[in-house]
């Protein structure tokens with residue numbers, strides 16, 4: 001018997017199927033055993049297909065967006081010369097059959113993003129699916145390079161010109177080198193890269209094998225690899241899917257110039273350039289400077305499991321002003337808590353503090369007098385912040401961190417009052433679990449303080465700190481090791497007080 005996947009492979013030869021739903025792409029990003037396809041057939045003819053990726057999250061089963069895929073969803077094979085209303089009727093019939101299939105699968109969540117050409121979301125809406133709009137920017141090949149250039153603001157044109165001057169050449173590098181630069185973006189933010197090196201290596205190899213990928217790398221005038229972009233394409237569109245940046249090159253505008261080069265390459269090849277729109281504010285602000293058409297597409301979603309509905313509602317409630325239960329946490333009446341802040345159970349916020357929008361503070365923390373927590377800062381559980389500390393945007397404190405009185409965080413290495421860099425360019429600081437920072441110490445931004453390290457009073461930290469290190473002086477140098485319990489380890493790495501040994 002012919003399987004659905006075999007029929008779908010034939011369907012893909014006859015109908016335009018976006019890159020992300022092509023069988024080889026699904027095999028690459030999902031693993032061949034983790035995706036399948038539902039078909040809507042009329043006799044022997046496949047009239048519509050819905051490839052889908054199933055992800056097991058604990059005991060929950062999600063149909064969800066495949067990794068590195070902007071869209072999946074239903075692909076319609078329309079009969080020729082259909083009236084608009086007949087086309088919509090056909091779409092409705094297919095969606096009704098698809099939702100019946102989805103509901104029969106017994107998944108906990110259905111969530112797929114549809115390609116921008118799909119607009120008829122009402123049949124989903126009528127079945128209580130939610131429809132969440134997203135935006136990408138697209139530049140179509142009917143535009144000439146001159147038209148595109150003249151659409152840019154003069155400030156942006158100057159940035160691109162500077163980037164072009166700072167670029168020695170645009171070339172390709174080895175996959176390994178490309179991946180290392182891509183990983184740097186996450187390292188800088190103090191978060192782990194969402195994809196393993198093996199996954200990325202296989203991804204790049206497969207896109208290359210199917211002639212569906214092109215690498216663009218900017219080598220700057222110092223000979224350093226400064227920016228990289230990997231674009232993938234199908235018969236109609238080229239998508240900017242992976243990008244890497246050398247943190248030392250962020251200001252030389254080679255990134256702006258490189259992306260402009262990618263756009264021109266797409267247009268020369270008669271492809272629409274799709275920026276793979278991001279919901280992250282800083283990235284959106286960067287992309288929109290290229291004056292592409294804001295193009296809407298839809299995320300269609302339904303949760304079938306009541307437990308998931310409840311836990312999602314709880315998460316949302318936590319972000320509402322006033323959610324913090326006065327019996328569960330304490331906020332002194334002289335302090336200001338902005339909208340969209342979450343404060344965990346048992347946390348105490350003392351006099352004259354300000355917690356800004358989007359900040360998340362865990363359970364059983366204590367904020368002394370005159371503490372400021374900036375926008376979107378995340379603070380773990382059992383964190384103690386002494387008087388007069390500002391935790392700026394870009395700083396993350398893990399569980400059990402201690403910030404001594406009047407210690408100072410920073411988020412801009414080269415500040416200028418007249419040339420603000422904007423929050424997207426703040427350098428991140430990650431303070432890992434159990435670390436302590438002494439009174440009046442300064443942490444120069446862009447560094448990670450390892451687990452259970454200890455920073456002496458008045459020290460100025462200028463580089464990454466290893467776990468358990470005792471750092472003192474200006475600039476701070478390692479002068480020893482400290483146990484988890486706070487005991488300074490003198491002659492051995494085993495603590496005389498609690499018996500623990502550090503690695």
Ligand SMILES: CC(C)(COP(=O)(O)OP(=O)(O)OC[C@H]1O[C@@H](n2cnc3c(N)ncnc32)[C@H](O)[C@@H]1OP(=O)(O)O)[C@@H](O)C(=O)NCCC(=O)NCCS
Pocket residue numbers: 404405437438439440454455456457458459472473479488
């Ligand atoms: C770094 C620290 C943990 C060292 O404690 P310790 O081992 O008992 O220190 P000692 O007094 O034995 O000093 C050891 C050496 O380090 C030096 N030293 C101590 N604290 C220092 C500091 N903050 N900066 C620079 N050097 C320091 C001492 O001068 C001494 O140097 P020497 O051997 O050349 O004489 C401690 O001094 C410190 O700064 N703790 C933080 C206190 C704090 O800020 N608490 C906040 C909450 S109130």
